Amino acid sequence: MKPKQKNTNSKVPFRGWGVARIWRLFRNLVLISIVISIVWVLIDWFTPVIVTPLMVQRSVEFVFKGEMPKNSKTWVSIDDISPNMVQAVVTSEDNLFLSHYGFSLDDMTKAFEHNQKGKRIRGGSTISQQTAKNVFLFPQRSYVRKGLEAYFTVLIELVWSKKRIMEVYLNVIEMGDGIYGVEAASQEYFGVHASQLSRSQAASIAACLPNPRRFNAGHPSGYIQRRKAHILSLMDKIGQINFENTVAPVKHKHRRRQQN
Secondary structure (H helix, E strand, O other): OOOOOOOOOHHHHHHHHHHHHHHHHHHHHHHHHHHHHHHHHHHHHHHHOOOOHHHHHHHHHHHOOOOOOOOOEOOOOOHOHHHHHHHHHHHHHHHOOOOOOOOOHHHHHHHHHHHHHOOEEEEEHHHHHHHHHHHOOOOOOHHHHHHHHHHHHHHHHHOOOOOHHHHHHHHHEEEEEEEEHHHHHHHHHOOOOOOOOOOOHHHHHHHHHOOOOOOOOOOOOOOHHHHHHHHHHHHHHHOOOOOOOOOOOOOOOOOEOOOO
């Protein structure tokens, strides 16, 4: 009598069931994440952005240093922000803001080539990308974060208007140590409301954006003074920003912002 052979295939269905289950779990997590991200973008489309991941990170850093967290921020409508401020950040950060769809391949290529030479890191991010990063993500550099930044950039470009992107950007961007948004910066550095910013004051704030925790718009260094003068000269070339007109402003050459 032949001994009974073991069924070597008995574990195959179980193995297949396990892979299928893991795949379904992964798929469901991805779908849930996509739905949550879309809902998040839709909510931020019409409500003020009160807190961002960067604000949370900075507050934690203050606590670890044994200091009270500083979070100076006041949301204001873009209609209550001086057109000079809008013009200054478009000039200094992203002069093709009205015409691109979230990305500037030309600036990204130039930034990559510059960084390959081992010089100080230069960013190629548009205002849309900076907004996506500030509102939805922590600032750590990684390929995963850059991928998520691109994803959220596409979402806000599809859902929000350019005017809304600019409004959110000017309300959440870091403009000093514990200072977020143009209203808080205007009060801190010049004692005026965002709607009252002059061309010179707006250019001073914009000049500090590459490293707002190092530079002070109210007491500009020689470097910031030179950068401010350059921004003012370019502001004359592009003119006031009209969100009802999507024609690209005059393209000019300027140094892209360097990363902090």
